Amino acid sequence: MSHPDHAAPQRLDPRAHELLQSVVDTARAIFGAAASSIFLYDEEAGELVFQAVSGEGQDFLVGRRFPAGRGIAGWVVSSGEPVIVDDLTHDRSFARDLAESTRYVPTALMAAPLLDSAGVLGVLEVLDPAPQARSDLAELDLLSLFARQSASALRVVSERVPGGPASGREPAGVRAVAELDAAGRAAGLVVVDAVRDLLLAAGTRP
Amino acid sequence: MTPPTADPTAPPGGQAPPPSAAGNRPEPSGLTWSLRGRTPADIALAAEGPPVTPDWAWGGSRGSGVRVCVVDSGVERDHPDVGPLDGSWVVTSDDDGPRVVTTDTGDTCGHGTACAGIIRRLAPDCELHSVRVLGERFSGTGDVLLAGLRWAVREGFDVVNLSLSTTRARFARELRELADEAYFGGTALVASAHNTPVESFPWRFSSVFSVGSHQESGPGLHLYNPEPPVEFFAPGQNIPVAWLDGGTIRTTGNSFATPYIAGLCTRVRAKHPDLTLFQLKSVLYLTAANVRVDSRGAA
Secondary structure (H helix, E strand, C coil): CCCCECCCCCCCCHHHHHHHHHHHHHHHHHHCCCEEEEEEEECCCCEEEEEEEEECCCCCCCCCEEECCCHHHHHHHHHCCCEEEECHHHCHHHHHHHHHHHCCCCCCEEEEEEEECCEEEEEEEEECCCHHHCCCHHHHHHHHHHHHHHHHHHHHHHHCCCCCCCCCCCCHHHHHHHCCCHHHHHHHHHHHHHHHHHHHHHHHCC | CCCCEECCCCCCCCCCCCCCCCCCCCCCCCCCCCCCCCCHHHHCEECCCCCCCHHHHHCCCCCCCCEEEEEECCCCCCCCCCCCCCEEEEEEEECCEEEEEECCCCCCCCHHHHHHHHHHHHCCCCEEEEEECCCHHHCCCHHHHHHHHHHHHHCCCCEEEECCCECCHHHHHHHHHHHHHHHHHCCEEEEECCCCCCCCECCCCCCCEEEEEECCCCCCCCEECCCCCCCEEEECCCEEEECHHHCEEEEECHHHHHHHHHHHHHHHHHHCCCCCHHHHHHHHHHCCCCCCCCCCCCC
16 A cells, blocks of 8 residues: 545545445454555546545545555455455555555554455455454455455445446446435445344354 | 376377467477377386375475466565565556566565565575566456466466466456466466455366465465365465565465465475476375375375
C-alpha cells in the first residue's frame, strides 16, 4: 500500500454507505480488529479508493485513492487471492507509507478480494486482528468467505439499479451502491446482515 | 523403489514427432506416439537401487546448476534473504500485445520476493530469475500472466514457481496447453492452488505440480494428497518470509507453500538431473511424510 492521494469525496447515498459500513463494522467485530477498510477498484484510473472504514482512520480516510498496482492491497486485487501478513513493523516501506497516509501503522493485516464470478470489485482489509485470529489458515478462510459474501451483496444491489450500470469515473461498486433503489438497498443489507449473523456465530464457536 | 533411469544405450527411433508449438525448445526425440521398430528391451529401465528417502532425493544438494524462475510481482534485487538475481524480467503490453523485457524495477508488493526467498533458503546455489506479471496498469490480466508463463516455459527453465492463478475460464485452454508443453519439455511448473474454493487455473491441471498449505508446525514437512487435484501440501501458515526493503514478515497462504515444493524440486533436479517430471513427482510422493514405504519399496 503506498502513497494514497486525496480525492473528492465519493458520491454515496447514505443508505448505500450503510451497506458498506456494515461490512467493515462486521469484519472488525469478527476478528477483534483495530480497524477494517473496504477499497473499491477503479479499473479505469488504475486506483483503489477507500470507500468505508471502521475504527482507526474512519474520520478521514474515506475517498482517498492510491495506485492499485502496488502494495498488499494491490497484490490482492491483482491476484484475486487473500493474504495474511504479520510482523509488519519489520517492513520499513510499508510502515512509512502507512504512517504518512493513514497515521496508523498496523502490526498485522488480513486482506481478501471482493470477488465474484465477474471479477474483483475491491479489497476488504482487517488491521491488527486479535492475536488468536491471525496467521491461521482457518482465519484466512473466514475472511475470504465474508469478503465473497460482501461482493455478492454488492452485485445484488448493482443488478437492482434501474437502467443498468451508470457511467462515470467511480468504481463499479461505488456506482452500484450510489444509485440503488430502495429495494436494492434493502436486498443488499439483508444479505450482509445474514452473513454477519452466521460469521459471528462461527467466530464464537469453541 | 528407485526412480528408473532411461537406458542410455537405447537407440533412437520410433516415428517422427509432429510439429511442436514449443518455440525454441528442441523437439523431443524417440518414443512419442507409439512403440514402433523398437522392442521392450530397447527401452529397458533399471528400477533397483537404494530406497527413495529424503537423503537420497536431495541430501547435500544446494540446487547448483538448476535454473529457476519466479513468475510473480517481481523480486527485490539483492535482498539479504534472496541474494543476487541471475535475471529480472517484466511483461509489458503495447499495441503489439504483451512482450517480455529486462527490468530493474524490483518488486511491486513483496509477494514475489517472499517466494524467491523461500526457494533460495532451500536451494541457495540455484540460478534464480524473476519475471514480473503483476503490478502497475496491467494488474491481474490473464493475458500478462499467460505471456510471462509462456516466456518462462519456452526459455526452458528447470523449475517455474507460480504462486498465482486466474479465475478467467477463457484462459484455461491456453494455460492447459502451456502446462502440458512445460511437462513434456522438462519444466517443472509448480503452481499454487487458490486459497478459496473457486475455479482457477493452471493449478488444477494434472501436468503441473499443484500445492496447497498444511497446518503442521514442522518447517520441513511436505505431504502427498491422496485426494487430488491438489497433489502436495507444504508449510504455508505463519511462514517467515523476505519482504520489501530488505525486511522480513510472517505470512500465511498457499502462495508460500508453493515455493517450498519448488525449492525441493530444485534440489532433487540438481542431484538427479536425469529424472523425468513423472519421476520427480514420484520422488516427492515417496518422500512425503504421510507416505509409508515398506521393505518392497512401495507404499
